[in-house]
Amino acid sequence: MATVSMTVNGKTVTGEIEGRTLLSHFLREGLGLTGTHIGCDTSQCGACVVHVDGKAVKSCTMLAAQADGCTVTTIEGLARGDQLHPVQAAFREHHGLQCGFCTPGMIMAAVDMIERHGGKLDEATIRHELEGNICRCTGYHNIVKAIKAAADEMSGSVATAAE
Amino acid sequence: MGVDGIGARVPRKEDKRFITGKGRYTDDMTLPRMGFVAFVRSPYAHAKIQNIDASAAMEMPGVDAVLRGDELVADGIGNLICGWMIHSKDGTPMKMGAWSALATDTVRFVGQAVAMVVADTYAQARDAAEAVMVDWEELPAVTTTAEALAPGAPQIHPECAGNLIYDWEIGDQAATDAAIENAAHVTKIDITNNRLVPNPMEPRAAVADYDGAEEHFTLWTTSQNPHTARLVLSAFYNIAPEHKLRVIAPDVGGGFGSKIYVYPEEVACLWAAKKVGRPVKWVSDRTEAFLTDAHGRDHTTTAELAFDADNRITGFRVNTTANLGAYMSLFSSAVPTYLYATLLSGQYAMPAIYANVKTVYTNTTPVDAYRGAGRPEATYVVERIMEVAARELGLDPIELRRKNFVTEFPHQTPVIMCYDAGDYDASVRAAQDAIDYAGFPARKAEAASRGKLRGIGVSCYIEACGIAPSKAVGSLGAGVGLWESAEVRVNPVGTIEVLTGSHSHGQGHETTFAQLVAERLGVGIDTVQIVHGDTDKVQFGMGTYGSRSGAVGMSAISKALDKVEAKAKKIAAHLMEAAETDIVVEGGAFKVAGTDKQLSMTEVALAAYTAHNLPDGMEPGLKEGAFYDPTNFTFPAGCYICEVEIDPDTGKTEVVNFVAADDFGRIINPMIVEGQVHGGLAQGIGQALLEGCVYDADSGQLTTASFQDYCMPRADDLPSFKVMTTETICPGNPLGIKGCGEAGAIGSPPALINALTDALGTEDLSMPATAEKVWRLAQAARAPMAAE
Structure with a gap:
């Protein structure tokens, strides 16, 4: 057993874990943050994407021990109180989800994508960037639309703030 | 209409919990003292179980129990059943092999469970399952229907000699044979509908609890129909009387048919919760899902379509063999019969139809309904043969269809269904306009100037939804009312x-x-x-x-x-x-x-x-x-037109334009309906271009058992879709609704293959039309040009 300590959604947490414990399992079972989902065993589906030190990571591909000392944000930590993150709001507005299972990973991947590309995201780039996230319900059509809308909105607000 | 009423594009009430990570799926449930289950599964497609030695596993940390099939049977747990009786044309009932939730003496597909471990943690259960030693005697296995029906083939079930489950027919054979004999033109195709894995993103899961004082069970499960699950678990599997069993299907992460059925794992977990005296949880990993979730499709068909001299259809003869896998899943028998052959009239007036369907056991994962269930298979046969016929007759494929459309309602087909309302030409016109059908030759020429092959393909589908009038399905063999x-x-x-x-x-x-x-x-x-x-x-x-x-x-x-x-x-x-x-x-x-x-x-x-x-x-x-209780099925119908562009150097197919014009009757929320179509189209395009199960012919191993090996559609495999609706109100129900959940998956595969074969100039293309297959055909298509 090993002790890990990290900041998750702004709170410092500590856990006693087996060395082989994946970050996804630690979040779900250790911390009860069940918004991070597990949809495959091969790091293909992306349902488990969280942010580790500001970057999108498939939490099933990382040992919890590797996240020791890191800052982790999960889907539960994205909204500010009742204020949804623009990507969350866009997914609802544009019907970018159906069963909801891939949604947390999609949203966390999309936030990271928008932060990296700013307002320059076009449809082709969004589709290419989503290659690590599988959705079986939506045909991606409305996911792409939601991410584009959120990117436009977020870059617009960034531009406004800079003025 | 109020702002929130029928026809309003209202954002979903349920979304907030999903976008904030507050959805509650079965795997999110945790109960005090809960143990974790891992199943010991067969590595062989067909084998005898000589011995199961759990002694080493029982010594491992955290292990509470290792349970076997003989114990489950001794406790009176019933076999899994198929709930729809089909009779062969000679009047004999279908031949259903026994299926115990944990195999007792023989396994019949890779992944079949033979024992289960209950331990304190998931990892401990998995470790211990690895340590359960099973002595196997491997038996010869078959994975295809052709092999399974061959003389001398390995026998899969003692109850089913020759592996032929039933040999069923529908329609008028004499009239159809006569129509084909006297036809001015007959188009014949041999066609395969590829086996698919439904793959909802949430893997199946079960949490089972037993209250000894109340003698009461609770099951949280990934189910599309918890009451049916309770009924079957009570009435057939002897878990508990219905009032002593509560089934909860909380948030469920997609189903597409694969979560209709009661699976061995749910039965075993309920039984184990009582046996070991603690709640238990099982969560499928993705490879288990590939191996044990019911698969879809897997038909091989020969079809002949007869025309008179005026290009009107006079008869349609279809011979289909369907692979049901190693066991008959809950509704498996109905899929290639009443959900398939009853739709073979398509959108067309056909005076005579005859279909013969044989279903066969093989050493593969059981096959049951997957999004569309029988109707995609029917549509693929009908819409491929219409396209091929148009090409053979030198006609525009839309004009041939139009000429044969049903235009008056109600319309009684020769295969049970009575279409109540529709306007098939309206959806064709909408789709043609949206894709600029008339402008295609110019686009094809422009693509050719860039060295690309462009094709266009049409599919006019019809489906039977609103399942279903209880009396009607009862007379056809259903074990339940619908x-x-x-x-x-x-x-x-x-x-x-x-x-x-x-x-x-x-x-x-x-x-x-x-x-x-x-x-x-x-x-x-x-x-x-x-x-x-x-x-x-x-x-x-x-x-x-x-x-x-x-x-x-x-x-x-x-x-x-x-x-x-x-x-x-x-x-x-x-x-x-x-x-x-x-x-x-x-x-x-x-x-x-x-x-x-x-x-x-x-x-x-x-x-x-x-x-x-x-x-x-x-x-x-x-x-x-x-x-x-509905009085009839409903009949959503529509027209899909697809335009593809092939890069002959790589075989890569790009879907450059996809138009869907659907008639779903009255629509409550257009936003949600469009989303259903998008998702269905993605699954249909997946079937046509990317997805397909591959079994190793010698070993019976599923070689496509992960997302690394089975190609799920990604965002950059798909285009943005143009979807629209035309509307004829369904007269059969008070709201005028026809249904929209499956249309995309039903109508799209033939549109894709029709477009690809148009581009490649050959009919010799099977699904999935992978880049390799397309590249080979593109080379052959290019060879004559190079020689010129």
């Missing part, structure tokens, strides 16, 4: 709860159903709560599949609302001293027509519950239930 139930509870403060037997696992019922209430009672959807998925809350229901929740489920709600409205009007009339016939419902209030007198829903509801001043003899309360 009605739906609903209960509408108006609370004393005027808020409303709707309890429904439908189950939402992505379809947005919490919004759509609330919109119906908003439309009828003029209340906002935020005052309406939809309750589903719990047998303790909802009395009974048949669940969600076959695009039935709108046409059947909402019709039940509508009937219950009729009763609520009638009673509320009586109360309002009494309180306002008006005639009941003068009461109108408007904006959430009960008004006396032509006056300014009105009472709010809250006032009427409160009056119903205080019962201080009700009409003489009226019972207090405002709560009504209804059962709705």
Whole structure:
């Protein structure tokens, strides 16, 4: 057993874990943050994407021990109180989800994508960037639309703030 | 219509929990003292179990129990069953092999469970399952129907000599044979419908609990129809009487048919929870899902379509062999028969049809309904052969279809179905306009100038949804009725709860159903709560599949609302001293027509519950239930046109344009309906271009058992879609709804293959049309040009 300590959604947490414990399992079972989902065993589906030190990571591909000392944000930590993150709001507005299972990973991947590309995201780039996230319900059509809308909105607000 | 009512593009009520990580799926449930289950599964496609030695596993840390099939059988747990009886053409019943939740002496497909470990943690259970030693005697295995039907093939079940489950027929053989003999032209195709894995993103899971004091079980499970699960678990698998078993299907992450069935794991977990005296949880990993979730499709077909000299269809003869895998899953027998051959008339007037369907056991994962279930297979046969026929006859494929369209309704086909309403030409025109059909030759020429091959393909599908009239399906062998139930509870403060037997696992019922209430009672959807998925809350229901929740489920709600409205009007009339016939419902209030007198829903509801001043003899309360049994299937139909561009150097196919024009009858929420079409199209395009199970012929191993090996459609494999609707109202149900859940998956595969074969100039292309297959054909197509 090993002790890990990290900041998750702004709170410092500590856990006693087996060395082989994946970050996804630690979040779900250790911390009860069940918004991070597990949809495959091969790091293909992306349902488990969280942010580790500001970057999108498939939490099933990382040992919890590797996240020791890191800052982790999960889907539960994205909204500010009742204020949804623009990507969350866009997914609802544009019907970018159906069963909801891939949604947390999609949203966390999309936030990271928008932060990296700013307002320059076009449809082709969004589709290419989503290659690590599988959705079986939506045909991606409305996911792409939601991410584009959120990117436009977020870059617009960034531009406004800079003025 | 109110702002939230029928036809409004309302964002979904259920979304907030999903976008904030607060969805509650089965794997999110944790109970005190809960143990974790791992199954010991067969590595062989066909083998005898000589011995199971659990001694080493039992010594491992955290291990509570290792349970075997012989113990399960000794405890009286019943075999899994197929619930739809099909008789062969000689009158004999289908030959169903015994299927125990844990195999006792023989395994018949890779992944079949033979034992289960219960341990304190998931990792401990997995470790111990690895340590259970099974002595196997490998037997010869077959994975294809051709091999399984060959003389001397390995026998899979003692109950089914020759592996032929049934040999079934429908239609008029003599009339069809005569039509083909006397035809001016006959088009013949041999066609394969590839085996698919449904792959909802949430893997199956079960949490089972047993309360010894009450002798009561609770099962949380990933089910599309929890009441059916409870019925089957009680009546056939002997888990417990229904009143001692609660089944809860909480948030469910997609189903697509694969979560209709009661699987061995759920049976075994319930049994184990009692046996070991602690709650247990099992969660499928993805490879287990590939190996054990019911697969879809897997048909091979020969079809012959006869035309007269005027290019009108005179007869259609179809011979299909369907692979049902190693065991007969819950509705498997109905899929290649009544959900398939009854749709072979397509959108066309066909005087004679004859279909012969054989189903076969093989050493593969059981096959059952997957999105569309039989109807995609029928549509693929009909729409491929229409396209090939048009090419052979030198006709525009749309003109040949148009010439043969059913144009008068009701239309009785030769294969049971009676189409009630439709306008097939309207959807064709809409699709043609949207894709600029007339402009295609110019686009093809432009692509050719860039060295690319462009093709266009059409598919005019029809499906039978709103499953289904109970009496009709009963006469065809169904073991259950397929009605739906609903209960509408108006609370004393005027808020409303709707309890429904439908189950939402992505379809947005919490919004759509609330919109119906908003439309009828003029209340906002935020005052309406939809309750589903719990047998303790909802009395009974048949669940969600076959695009039935709108046409059947909402019709039940509508009937219950009729009763609520009638009673509320009586109360309002009494309180306002008006005639009941003068009461109108408007904006959430009960008004006396032509006056300014009105009472709010809250006032009427409160009056119903205080019962201080009700009409003489009226019972207090405002709560009504209804059962709705449809009188016919519904018949969504539409036209899909697809344009592809092939890079002959790489074989890569780009779907450059995809138009879907659907007639779903009345639409409640266009946003949700479009989303259903998008998702269906992605699965259909996946089938056509990317997805396919591959079994190793020698070993029977599923070589496509992960997302690394089985190509799920990614965002950059798909285009943005142009979807639109035309509308003919369904006369068969009170809301005029036809259903929209499966159309995309049904109609799209032939559109893709028709477009690819158009581009490549050959019909010799099977699904999935992978880059390799397309590249080989593109090279062959290019060779003559190079020689010129």
